[in-house]
Amino acid sequence: MKQDTQNPPTDSQFGKDDVEVISRQTGYQGFFSIQKLELRHKLFAGGWSEPIRRELFVRGGATCMLPYDPVRDLVVLCEQFRIGALYEGSSPWLMELVAGINEEGETPESVACREAQEEAGLEVKALRKIHHYLPSPGGSSEAIDLFCGLVNAEGVEGLYGLPHEGEDIRVRVVSRELAYTWVESGRIRDAAGIIALQWLQLNREQLLAEWREFL
Template identity: 30%
Template sequence: MAEIVSTEVTHNRWSKLTVATIRLPDGQLTKRDIEDHGEAAVVLPYDPARRMATLVRQFRTPPFHVSGDGMMLEPAAGRLDEADPEACARREALEETGLRLTQLEPVACVWTMPALSTERAWMYLAPYAEADRVAAGGGLAEEHEEIEVLELPLAELAAMADAGTLTELKLLLLVQTLRLRKPELFP
């Protein structure tokens, strides 16, 4: 059985970076980095009547740093500021997309990057109707999110998944889950 021998916090801002010294089952010592920024809730709102989904597009520094393209198409998501992940999913959907969601369909609670991060993401699908759009969305000004709200046909999202052009993993997972659970929404 592995054992954490010691930890040292090396950075603590939006996320905390810790170096852990681990004793492996064979007795050898090694060091591992741990990134911690809390848990998250992620939701893909979809309109079953119109066969549309509401997504966000926003700038992300790490993809920009690596590839030069930082604009990411994503589901609404955010860190848990409350104990209830469903409340977080509803809050983030309202802030980012302007949708007031009532019904959430749990998908999974997944480790997003277990080799490095402590983040678990609570994943949801959420049906909505046009009457559920109660605000413009776009995120909070004080968080400098500059979010663009997009509504895309589900068929287009399926085609993007099949073509390998949905590059944000949580979005890909939610689109594919919606296809499996509700195939009648995809012509």
């Protein structure tokens, strides 16, 4: 059954109707935007909260995919500069998954396939949905659709990316086990990469059974 990413299951007693947005203003508009909101919401103990003022980083949806070659037991990773890591850790060049922003009219599946070609020269033969999650819901609207994709990783190492989008990507092909040691050591630090590689470690046998027809 396809997961409803707009209305995922929940056991919370509250929903969107239990939040009242008093005012909403655009504080900044650029590649992304920041909204200034005043709101109140229902309380677990009953009644309503006092008005709360918050800033919301409006980013929308994105798709990340872990390219996996099950025949050779290899994963494909993208090394690139990330501004968000400039003042955190020893280097702002991170080892990440294939990823891209969901444009209007695109499905997460089509984004995964498009970005695999643009960022790593890969053809995706099959996709397995891992999860839909919110990476930083305390202040950002971003939602991530996370996949594992079946690929042939032979000969894809090299430099990729679209220069007009400011992309400078070095594609690395490593064993699944080495990639997981990079998770444990902190070499891989982004949430999508950590989640996807941990998922692959736990679910590899099931995944191979699902992909048997493509192998």
